[in-house]
Amino acid sequence: MxxxxxxxxxxxxxxxxxxxxxxxxxxxxxxxxxxxxxxxxxxxxxxxxxxxxxxxxxxxxxxxxxxxxxxxxxxxxxxxxxxxxxxxxxxxxxxxxxxxxxxxxxxxxxxxxxxxxxxxxxxxxxxxxxxxxxxxxxxxxxxxxxxxxxxxxxxxxxxxxxxxxxxxxxxxxxxxxxxxxxxxxxxxxxxxxxxxxxxxxxxxxxxxxxxxxxxxxxxxxxxxxGGKSPAIVCAHSNIKDAAEKIAYGKQVNAGQTCVAPDYVFIHKDKVTEFVTHYINTIQAFYSNTVDNSDYTAIINQVQNNRLRHYIEDAKSKGATVTSILPEGAKIYIEPTLIQNVDDSMLIMQNEIFGPILPIIAFDDLDEVIEYINNRPRPLALYLFSNNANEQNKVIHETHSGGMCINETVLHVGVDSLPFGGIGGSGMGxxxxxxxxxxxxxIKSVYKKSFINLMKFLYPPYSQNTFFYQILKKLFIK
The missing domain is CATH 3.40.605.10 (Aldehyde Dehydrogenase; Chain A, domain 1)
Structure with missing residues (x-):
């Protein structure tokens, strides 16, 4: 500059x-x-x-x-x-x-x-x-x-x-x-x-x-x-528990969190159940978005306009948009679910950073892993599953800065865990x-005593043939 x-x-x-x-x-x-x-x-x-x-x-x-x-x-x-x-x-x-x-x-x-x-x-x-x-x-x-x-x-x-x-x-x-x-x-x-x-x-x-x-x-x-941090809700998970934890992780600070669940994969047989529990959870959290001291506002009008543009763009491209609470004042974005999304929508191309949750139905966990791996590596990944094989599969076959199993966002607060991204979500x-x-x-320090056995390997090398033969016989094997 x-x-x-x-x-x-x-x-x-x-x-x-x-x-x-x-x-x-x-x-x-x-x-x-x-x-x-x-x-x-x-x-x-x-x-x-x-x-x-x-x-x-x-x-x-x-x-x-x-x-x-x-x-x-x-x-x-x-x-x-x-x-x-x-x-x-x-x-x-x-x-x-x-x-x-x-x-x-x-x-x-x-x-x-x-x-x-x-x-x-x-x-x-x-x-x-x-x-x-x-x-x-x-x-x-x-x-x-x-x-x-x-x-x-x-x-x-x-x-x-x-x-x-x-x-x-x-x-x-x-x-x-x-x-x-x-x-x-x-x-x-x-x-x-x-x-x-x-x-x-x-x-x-x-x-x-x-x-x-x-x-x-x-x-x-x-x-x-940051980036787009996915959540995965498998068929045999506790759907109510998953909906509550994802709702909390999404709504804290009105979604303005780098590790907030950005979008969620839900097994196709559990989508309706998840949506019901998610809506019930949000309504239990907040009665409205107007003059509600529990509901955090969007930081400024620029961010507010960006989020509303994402919602309108998704609507115009065929998405189903559900606003869970009545629309608030200009500085608020109401909790919103978006279904029938595709990659042409801005909301699937950019980190959301707001209280808007796209839902993607899935049938096979391998398809979910492939989808995640074909995109920039996220800062966080959230898996809801009680199956050890599913847990190990996602741990070993995906990359993310950090991961929670049956929880969201709280790994950032665990003092003994390092926090950092990978690829597009950061480094270090x-x-x-x-x-x-x-x-x-980190300084490496090698301290030698006065006894110096290395001198037997000093030049002229023609005089040290015996010691090189020992070196080769004992250590180069």
Missing amino acids: DSTNLNHEQTEEVEFFKEIFREQKISFEKDKYPSLKSRKENLNTLKKMIIDNQDSIIDAINQDFKNRARQETITFEILPSVLTINYTLKHLKKWMAPQKRHVHLLFQPGSASIYYQPLGVVGVIVPWNYPLFLAMGPLIQAIAAGNKVMIKMSEFTPHFSLLLKSLIAQYFDKDQISVILGDAMIASEFTQLPFDHLLYTGSTNVGKKVMAAAANNLTPVTLEL HYHGYEGFITFSK
Whole structure:
């Protein structure tokens, strides 16, 4: 991007975060391996910041969404952030400890170890849909690994972004953690900084641009992108249970979740039963979409218009559309089922990111697997089946970033599981130990004693024929 296209305010913001980047680099050079104690202090400070300000966090996110269910912010933003910190605090000492590795007889006497070093300055680009959790997740693992962190927040959550910037500045020095605000042009400039690692969460198309910008500095990237995550409901599963769990996974945050079930395969003999239970579940969840504090709004009118366009496009191409609740205000999209879909419809070509669920009837599980495998690999896959053979078949014959069996979305909150996509849904992992590894340099260290048996293999080789014969006889076989 050409920096000359920036206006005066944007130019000042870019110069501001470039200076912060320099300060964080200098700070890191002064303390390249923070102690366990200092890392735990940072994590506990972050935890205190979240807990002490949770009401302000909930209110700010609610303002950005025009209506975000308070309980959803607690359950999917505040709770997992605190649990992740607690899990990290419990295991950090073990993660930081050098690991001994095997040394072959040929390299004896000696020892081999793995050391985990901080990378330096880490950049994190946060989307709008879960602005706290998707900022805290990588931040927690990055500071646990001993890094400095710069966080670029989304311009679509202005109230929360400003609040987080203020809170971070209150609890941390800017050469440790800093929050950057601004629009897409600022984000583009942000990606061009020579970070030691860059983590981006968002759309696949923007992820390609982030990776291209990072390549100019050979900055390693972690991309968490999303895509179309399928659910599969097999004939012998508990259909009522499947409908309830898929409805919950779909409706949380009004479907504005990267791992929400995007579309669902249902055995042809169970479609009617599933639809009945799904509608009953939604009606039990909500009485309406107007002035209902439990029903989260679509983030803005642009996203609302996109979703309504998908519905109208499906209708125009022969789909059966069922709106489960009365249509709400302009910022709401009512829970919607779409049947008789085909690949010509926009709703089957793009990640939905809303409370709309296409249904595809199937007869043979092999056909479902083939369908999924012929498309970009999803971030999540959900299988509802009580049959071990079906479970193993889907586990081994499909690729996805993560998978739940008889559940949706909750795998993201399991602290010990890495989170990350594959192919079009992303690359790399964070959360838990894998997050610590992502933000660490794994350094191999081989330590040799003063006894040097390798000297018998040094040149001139003509004088060492006997030892090479032993080497060949003992080890090359």
